[in-house]
Amino acid sequence: MNTPRAKTVETYPQAPARAAEIVREYGPFAGADNVGGVTHDGRRVWAAIGSRLVAFDPENGQLARTLDRAADAGTAFDGTHLYQIADARIDKIDPATGDVVASIPAPGHGSDSGLAWAEGSLWVGQYRDRKIHQIDPATGDILRTIESNRFVTGVTWVDGELWHGTWDDDGSDIRHIDPENGAVLERLEMPSGVGVSGLESDGADLFYCGGGPCGKVRAVRRPKHDRS
Secondary structure (H helix, E strand, O other), X not given: OOOOOOOEEOOOOOOOEEEOOEEEEEOOOOOOOOEOOEEEOOOOEEEEOEOOEEEEOOOOOOEEEEEOOOEOOOEEEOOXXXXXXXXXXEEEEOOOOXXXXXXXXXXXXXXXXXXXXXXXXXXXXXXXXXXXXXXXXXXXXXXXXXEOOOOEEEEEEEOOEEEEEEEEOOEEEEEEEOOOXXXXXXXXXXXXXXXXXXXXXXXXXXXXXXXXXXOOEXXXXXXXXXXX
């Protein structure tokens, strides 16, 4: 995937939707008042639950790791380090030790939501601003902005596709958008009363979705026909 040139794009009409296929639920996790960010390190799913990051085995749901770190919104993994939104900053964390090795300002100054890693950049959802920023992971500088017409929650890239979660008063969905022009290509509608906070792909068949205040993570089937 080639990272798009820095630019701001306009919103487009919503694409037709299909019902999201929820194939599994994990949790609720003990002590979790809210599940924010979610990421996948190739083996385990990590979930941000406020004052901790927890990792669990997606095959059986068993907890494998707990890191005591502020973790109130998006989470990402670059192949070596975790990135975690904590209030108005993004922490870079060594998952082996839990140590914070670097921090940068979050672009929303505390109003940030989702977080993803792709092609050397971080992609940060802005919930009420209805935007996704591509930022430099070393400095926090904004490289480009994509606008949405919905409240943006989790963000993920898979096979060159950009997907993000939404959560408004009238419902929640997972949408595939064109990173070049912002067009909404497809939407997976969650059932009534079920929201998407964090969002991450496993690189294959599933999306992992944070469930917000229910304290759960849900696995949602990724549509097969969208794969190139």
